[in-house]
Each structure stands twice: as structure tokens, then as C-alpha cells.
Amino acid sequence: MKYYTALELVEDGKPPSFDDVLLVPRYTEVRSRLKPCIQTSLGSGLYLQTPIISSPMDTVTDSTMAISIGSHGAMGIVHRFMSTEEQSSHIKRIIEHNQNISALEIQVPVVPAIGVGDDERDRFFKLYKEYGLNLTSVAIDVANGHSSYMREAIKWVKDITNGELHVIAGNVATGLGFAFLSESGADAVRVGIGGGSICKTRIMTGVGVPTLASVADAYSVKRGCESYNDTAIIADGGIRYPADLVKSLAAGADAIIAGRIFAGTIESPGEIVSINGESMKTYRGMASKEVQDDKRGGLRPGTCAEGVSTYIPLKGKAYYIVDEFCGGLRSAMTYVNANNIDELKDNALFMRLTSSSLEESHAFGTKK
Ligand code: XMP
8 A cells, every 4th residue: 555745745746635635543652532732833933722723704703703712722813804993893802801811711812814005004003003912923814925915015014013923924825835925924824725615716717726735735845945944834725624634734734724614603703694494604705706795895897706605504612613623633643643743744644545435434324
């Protein structure tokens, strides 16, 4: 049988999707599922207790989501599709939460998303002037981060903050894009284009790379040059199951960003609606027609929607999802003899699947 490390998957040339691979169990001395440490580094001294981040989307992350999952060791990035004043009030709420908890509780990361260009520079300037280093990081959030305008935005953030604030930048889909953002000063890079469950980019443009392939590509570049060592890789788009989190980390990611798994939870922004008697919440791509209609008065002439809008049945609390994903991750680490995320990357061996082996991977013969 042929097994592959993440770097060998890249050398092999066939771009892997999540469903194309499984991790191979190996001899282990990690007996208890409670033993593995799942703390992760997001670069430049920023650590998360769990490698899970909720996406800066208007149906996923505002302060309620950030506080809920942040209190469980994850991180929520407060979306930017609102006025600076409104975003500022969400940031303020998180900071006040942190000021009012006991020393035993987890400090919630305070991370606003911003865009690029002059208006977004003003947004950032106001937020930083108000909150300074009470901010944990800032996420510069654009569709194609492998761009001159992203490099400029990283520069103005670094200039305004004297290089003191952690910066997440993205998205990119290749090792070259990762290297570009690392060299431009990003501390963590969001990797994945077109893989999100509400994305239409690949269909509308023919552009994109499977998220797992992008992650492995970025990781091979990172491993190839010491100066990229401290830049974190965040897999973004297409995370459905705990297995996708595990495969992302094993392929080189330091954390994942997800929208869908948190959409429809109690904490996600948006009204609960009843459709055919079922309680639902909207989940929509930030490049969908619905968002353009709401925020910009419609699609700009000559452009097209690159996202879709859908309804998600109401789920429980978001932090249950964090706990479930962490449970799957810890269990995976016992199978591959990993005490921590670095060992998971070092020990992981992938096997490529056939379509019938993928089908066998899901539970079957169960009651509907
Ligand atoms: P999931 O799979 O969790 O993916 O739903 C969320 C990620 O998808 C990206 N995103 C988009 N990509 N058009 C796109 O092509 C969109 O409208 C869109 N909205 C979000 C984003 O990276 C997010 O984290």
C-alpha cells in the first residue's frame, strides 16, 4: 500500500480534496483521548487553545458568536459587513466581557475583519484608535489576497500599529500566495479559494483549488524556507466534519476557519424563520446576490454573484460544535501517536481513496 506525507501528496501532483484521503492509524503510545494538547500557534506569539475559527460572515460571526466560542478556546472574527460604529460596538462588547470574567476563565480573542482600500483603512484606524492592543489581531479579508492591494493593506496596518498587532490575511490558494503574504508581513494566512459550501467562484470563474491541496501546497512552501516558519496557515472553506479539521491540520494547517458548521446555531446572527414547520436561519456567501442587494443596493453592473444564500436548520449552541470537533481531533491524535499538533503533522500519513472506500467511510445501515 502507498502512504503519503503531506509533502509527498504535493510532490505526487494530484490535488487532494478532503474526501480523496484518509489518515492511516499507526502504533501509538497516546492512550487517553483526553491527553493530546490541541493548543495551536497562529504565529508571532498568538496561541489558541483550540484550532477553530468562525468565519467573518454576516450570518456567522458577531460578538455573540465570538464570545461563545472564544470562551471555549476557539476564536470568532467579527465580520465587516456593517458600519464601523456597529462593528465597534461588537468589539467593545467582547472587550467588556473580557474585563468582567474571572482569572480562571478564558480571555476571548478580539478580532475584527476589515477590507482593503481607503474606507477600510479609516475603519481600521478608528478601531485601533479606540481599542489599541485590546485587539488580539485584525483579519484583512478579501477574495484574492495574492494582490498588490492586500500587500498595501498589510503595510498600513503595520504602520498604524508600529508592527505590534497580529495580522491575519487572505485568502490565497497556492504556496506562492502563502509566501507572498508571509513576505508582506502577515502573521497568519487564510488558505482556500472557492471551497466554501456557499461559494460559486469555481463555477462562475473556473478559478479555485481544493482547500486541502492549497493547504498542503502552502505547507510545502513553508517547510522549504525558514523565514516562513512563524507564519501560520489557516485552512478556509469546505469544513464539514471533524475529519476535515483533522486532515487540514495533518496537511499543514495550524487552524481552520469555518462558516457552515456555525451557521444556524443559536449564537449566529440572524432571525429564526419557519420553513415548512422547521426552524431555520439564513447562511449566505458574502459575494452572494442577497448580500449585494442588502449592502450595496444590488450587484454592480458588469459583475456577477460568486456566492449563494441558503437556509440551515436551527442547531444547538455553537460551542457544542467546537467541543465535538475537538473531540474528533483528540481521538485522531491517539490513532496517530500525536501528543500535540506538531506531532500530528509529523506523524500523519495519508492514503488516497477510491470512491467506494469513501462511501464505506460513512455510517451505513442506520435507521433514517
Ligand atoms: P464554509 O465551507 O464553511 O466556507 O461554508 C466558508 C468560507 O467561504 C468563503 N466565502 C465565500 N467564498 N463566495 C466565495 O467564493 C462567497 O460568497 C463566500 N462567502 C464566504 C470564506 O472564505 C469563508 O470563510
